[in-house]
Amino acid sequence: MKNYICYSINNTLNQFNMADTEKLVEQLVTQHGKTRNSLLPVLQGVVREEHFLSDTAMIAIAKALNLSSADVYGTASFYTFLETEPRGENIIRVCKTITCKMKGKQQVIEAIENHLKIKEGETTRNKKFTLLAANCLGWCHKGPVMLVNDDVYPHVAPDQIVDILDKYC
Amino acid sequence: MKSKKLQRVDFIFDCAGCEPIEVVKKALKMSREEVVSSIIESGLKGRGGAGFPTGMKWKFAKDEVADTKYVICNADEGEPGTFKDREILDVVPNKVLSGMAICAYAIGSKEGIIYLRGEYNFLLPKLNGQIDEFNNNLSKIGLDFAVSIRSGSGAYICGEETALFESMEGRRGEPRNKPPFPTKSGYNGKPTVINNVETLVYTAMIINMGVEEFKAVGTMDSRGSKVFSVSGDTPKAGIHELELGLNVADFVEEFGDGDTKAVQVGGASGHCVPRKLFKETIIGFEGIPTGGSMMIFNSTRSMFNVLNDYLEFFAEESCGQCTPCRIGTQQLIKGVEQVKRGEMQSEYLDQLIKLTETMKIASKCGLGQSVANSFSSIVTNFREEMIY
Amino acid sequence: MSKIKLTIDGRKVQIEQGKTILDAAKKINVKIPTLCYHEDLCVAGNCRVCVVEVAGSRALQASCAIPAQEGMEIRTNTPKVRNARKDIIAMLVSEHNTQCTTCYRSTNCELQTLSAEYNIDNNRYLSILKPNIEVDRSSWSIEKDDSKCVRCQRCVRTCSELQHVNALTVSHKGKDMKISTFHDLPLKDVVCTNCGQCVNRCPTGALTERRYFDEVWEAIGDPTKHVVMNTAPSVRVALGEMLGYPVGTRVTGKMVTAMRRLGVDSVLDTDFSADLTILEEGTELLVRLKKALVDKDDTVKLPLLTSCSPGWVKFCEHLYPDHLGHLSTCKSPQQMFGALTKTYYADKKGIDPKDIVSVAIMPCAAKKFEANRGEMKDSGFQDIDAGLTTRELGHMIRQTGLNFLELEESTYDSIMGESTGAGVIFGATGGVMEAALRTAYEIVTGREVPFADLNITAVRGMEGIREASILIEDAVPEWSFLEGVEMKVAVAHGLINAREIMDQIAAGESPYHFIEVMACPGGCIGGGGQPIPTNEEIRKARVAAIYEEDMNMTLRKSHENPEIQTIYKDFLKEPLSHVSHNLLHTTYRKRQHY
Incomplete structure (x- = not known):
């Protein structure tokens, strides 16, 4: 029989402590309401503050909304922006869809990779940035485009990357 | 089938003579039946891509007896190559809101919700302010209806109407079995009209300018105009409102770079039209219906x-x-x-x-x-x- | 109710409003293949195998999900339909681990059957099976092999709709969509109760019970080992389904013979320890009532909850950890049996308990976990060495090459092979309650329960929660404090109903004295280790067989079981005695709720 390593919930990679996370969830549930309909706003609220959904957060949300934790996880994992793995403080999403590809998104990604010394999908050591590729961001006439958190950078050029990212440091 | 010449139109972004709240007032002077029949008569079909007759949707919802009904604006624009809804919400949000209010009046709804894709969260601060102001104006003119906004979180499929309801109900955005259709059982199991951003603006415009003026544009099957999102190998990338019923050849003549080999009409879920079919392919419900995504590819593209x-x-x-x-x-x-x-x-x-x-x-x-x-x-x- | 008229394949059919096309087709014996559809569950409509043509509609429609409408013209057997179904099945096969020859569910797999019916060529489409899928064998009870999953979501619906546990969920989307636990934790680390209802409804081999029959074969073949098998009440009314008998056939005698032919040293009956449970648990109830009513001890937990169903027990430990005091401290009959096998039985038979291998044949997946709970070693050894399901026993009998239909009947060995009808009805929802009332009422009043033929029909049936009350009159002096008390009892089966019971208790609003809860719909006859398939009709047939078996027994009250009387005389002394406490009672622990 395969031996399973005993699992401990993944709070180690999270700079937020359990009590803070639980308090945040409590606030969000108070704000949005204690029904299933508020699940997405609550999940979004946690991601806004903590950049991803730790197990602690999902368990707390499940408890507060009277859902199972698996259900919360299953729902969250459906949505690309509701990350369930640790992410950096700032999430960079470069559009990878065809028109942005045609306009040079690869050079943009490479510029970011060179600057941050990470590959697509990775997070910088100092947890400042995570670099992700995204499906169509809705700026096809102004590609390539990237989002840093909620901020949009249309027509982004590789030589602007350093200046743009510096703003988030 | 004969196609229409390429004709630019400016219904959506032109704001002259159209103060959105005034349009709502105009609707309130009509009976609910008149509003619905105007939209039916206009021949307006949904602008999100599927093309269901908007007036019929409103009629079905109006005919339902229920304590609660919803008006939902589908702003989960995710089809690759489409960006017009973002532009509309950015430039003329009040027109969208007035479309929602008119629909609410017509079907008897008190609650409207905009489901905005997460990628457009940057619009939120501005939109929230505009929604507050609009809600205030509505209560001033005595319409018991208020709009709120919900964000998506990065899932293309939530643009499908029933998947969108699931998402708003806190679930995975998986489409439901139909029937029941949304006008009978939609968000929270209540009768719901869900319209695309652009569709809602057209409904307001139809009330404002009258059915005849709208019907004069477009063809039998494709009444009115449509906002196109033009991208790819084109010197004129951007948003363009055109009369429906034109053919792809004329479109390429206007927007191509002289070397166009194919146009993808309708985004990733649409159809690819090769050069040899440009002339015979009409953009509209008699040809290829589209949510407005037009991606142009020249001969260098694989x-x-x-x-x-x-x-x-x-x-x-x-x-x-x-x-x-x-x-x-x-x-x-x-x-x-x-x-x-x-x-x-x-x-x-x-x-x-x-x-x-x-x-x-x-x-x-x-x-x-x-x-x-x-x-x-x-x-x-x-x-x-x-x-x- | 108004009727809808429609035609299916040119034949007219009438059906009630709200029924689906599939229902209508069934009514005129038109078979439409299904996969994600299951009678016990809500409609998903996601596998698309059941598509049909509806006149006027371009797209095909999923017949399980579309309501029949007036005037519909349905075609179930056109080239368009057949091609689509064939493509859909072929697609499912392309996503599937097609190593059928090594699959436990081979020959009882719905995908395999469909694939054979539609003659799917394995090369029709390229395999898109994800490489390196690891089988989750972390749980003692359930194995999860995603390489065999068809994403029908029956398991998820079972876990949520029937059991309200939601240990399973659908996660991710698109090509990555799969069935997961919370954050893909191994099954042993999540809220899973091991009830195995998902296993019963999985159409393929993606969810199966962990098998232990190889270890049992080894023990049987080892001359130094004395193998004792005991069979739970509900096994005898379901095993036949796997071996050529119609649903609802009682095969007790043949089963005993077959087990003896396997080479088992002693074939015993868990019904014996079911009877024992009644004595212990019944006494526990009366003691708690006395403490509450006479001693006015407000720390006494009432209602008392039965504890025979290990899925139910684990459910409480995960989800109602603050109310564990309500659970009876009695071990389940399986564990009582195990503890006694390696003490009382070993002693009487003069066998060194270290040489005994105790095997329990159970309708249950959770019993495997229960057998391996750390605290189940009160005999000084692991009390139960292996818990097998009815299905595993069926497999063992098949492996032996026995012609089950032709076997002669025989009776259980002794000691611990004697039982009563009260022990038998443990297998059906309401049975423990009925057995307990038959005994407790008699202890308190000195008279038999006032029901014809001892059949307490109020606690029988398939309703999710049933309640009954019985007035105590003319109590014997020892129990006179119960005089005039109206004993209120309830019975719940399926964990969704258990939740209702527990929420009531948590809110301090439970009106009952004693509640029987079984994790599985229908009780043990619908257990997670029973033959597949399952549905309400099958469960009802098994229940009927259980009550038939009870009626055919000479002894029908637990306290009349002579072997029970002997064990108290020779070994246990009295219910709740010191020895009983050591061997037959247990404790519970809080577990995490995710």
Whole structure:
């Protein structure tokens, strides 16, 4: 029989402590309401503050909304922006869809990779940035485009990357 | 079939003589029946892509007896190549809101919700202010209706109306079985009208300028105009409102770069029109209906890469619940890749074309039924590029 | 109710409003293949295998999900339909681990059957099975092999709709969509109760019970080992389904013979320890009532909850950890049996308990976990060495090559092979309650329960929660404090109903004295280790067989079991005695709720 390593919930990679996370969830549930309909706003609220959904957060949300934790996880994992793995403080999403590809998104990604010394999908050591590729961001006439958190950078050029990212440091 | 000449129109972004709250007032002076019949008469069809007659949707919802009804604005614009809803919400949000208010009056709803895709969160601060102001104005003119906003979180499929309800109800965005249709049982199981952003603006415009003026534009099957999102190999990338019923040749004449080999009409779930079919292909419900995504490709582009990109998009963005869409997309990707590498005979493409027929008729939702469109049109028209 | 008229394949059919096309087709014996559809569950409509043509509609429609409408013209057997179904099945096969020859569910797999019916060529489409899928064998009870999953979501619906546990969920989307636990934790680390209802409804081999029959075969073949098998009440009314008998056939005698032919040293009856449970648990109830009513001890937990169903027990430990005091401290009959096998039985038979291998044949997946709970070693050894399901026993009998239909009947060995009808009805929901009342009422009043033929029909049936009350009159002096008390009892089966019971208790609003809860719908006859398939009709047939078996027994009250009387005389002394406490009672622990 395969031996399973005993699992401990993944709070180690999270700079937020359990009590803070639980308090945040409590606030969000108070704000949005204690029904299933508020699940997405609550999940979004946690991601806004903590950049991803730790197990602690999902368990707390499940408890507060009277859902199972698996259900919360299953729902969250459906949505690309509701990350369930640790992410950096700032999430960079470069559009990878065809028109942005045609306009040079690869050079943009490479510029970011060179600057941050990470590959697509990775997070910088100092947890400042995570670099992700995204499906169509809705700026096809102004590609390539990237989002840093909620901020949009249309027509982004590789030589602007350093200046743009510096703003988030 | 005869096509219309390319004609620019400016219904959506022109604000002269159209103060949105005044349009709502104008609607309030009409009876609810008159509002609904105006929209029916106008021949307006949904501008999100599926093209269901808007007035009928309103009528069905109006005829339902329920304590609560909802008006939902579908701003989960996710089709690759489409960006018009973002522009509309950015530039003329009040027109969208007035469309919602008019619908609310017509069907008897007190609650409106905009479901905005997460990628457009940057619009929120401004939009929230405008919504507050608009809600205030509505209460001043005595319409018991208020709009709020919900954000998506990065899931293309939530643009499908019932998936969107699921998402708003805190679930995975998986399309529901239909019937029941939203006008009978939508958000929270209540009668719901869900319209695309652009559609709602047109409803307001129809009330404002009258049915006849709207009907004068477009063709029998495709009344009015449409906002197109033009991208790819074009010197005129951007938003363009055009009269419906034009052909692709005229479109390419205006927007192409002189070397256009294909136009993908309707985004990744739409159809690819090759040069030889430009003239005979009409953009509209008599030809290729579209949510407005027009991606132009010139002769330097590999259609294999284009197709692969679309398929990968769907393999990631399908909700995954139903067999034809979840597995079909993966089969198509693997199949074209292996044919390209010479690991499968080119005849395998014909077998995959047959598979697309199953995907088109057996998938659970409208989006699932359309994911194979790009495959069949690109493989049929650019077969050599798939093989060599 | 108004009727809808429609035609299917040119034949007219009438059906009630709200029924589906599939229902209508069934009515005129038109078979439409299904996969994600299951009678016990809500409709998903996601596999698309059941598509049909509806006149006027371009797309095909999933017949399980579309309501029949007036005037509909349905075609279930056109080239368009057949091609689509064939493609859909072929797609499912392309996503599937097609190593059928090594699959436990081979020959009882719905995908395999469909694939054979539609003659699917394995090369029709390229395999898109994800490489390196690891089988989750972390749980003692359930194995999860995603390479065999068809994403029908029956398991998820079972876990949520029937059991309200929601240990399983659908996660991710598109090509990555799969069935997961919370954050893909191994099954042993999540809220899973091991009830195995998902296993019963999985159409393929993606969810199966962990098998232990190889270890049992080894023990049987080892001359130094003395193998004792005991069979739970509900096994005898379901095993036949796997071996050629119609649903609802009682095969007790043949089963005993078959087990003896396997080479088992002693074939015993868990019904014996079911009877024992009644004595212990019944006394526990009366003691708690006395403490509450006479001693006015407000720390006494009432209602008392039965504890025979290990899925139910684990459910409480995960989800109602603050109310564990309500659970009876009695071990389940399986564990009582195990503890006694390696003490009382070993002693009487003069066998060194270290040489005994105790095997329990159970209708249950959770019993496997229960057998391996750390605290179940009160005999000084692991009390139960292996818990097998009815299905595993069926497999063992098949492996032996026995012609089950032709076997002669025989009776259980002794000691611990004697039982009563009260022990038998443990297998059906309401049975423990009925057995307990038959005994407790008699202890308190000195008279038999006032029901014809001892059949307490109020606690029988398939309703999710049933309640009954019985007035105590003319109590014997020892129990006179119960005089005039109206004993209120309830019975719940399926964990969704258990939740209702527990929520009431948590809110301090439970009106009952004693509640029987079984994790599985229908009780043990619907257990997670029973033959597949399952549905309400099958469960009802098994229940009927259980009550038939009870009626055919000479002894029908637990306290009349002579072997029970002997064990108290020779070994246990009295219910709740010191020895009983050591061997037959247990404790519970809080577990995490995710």
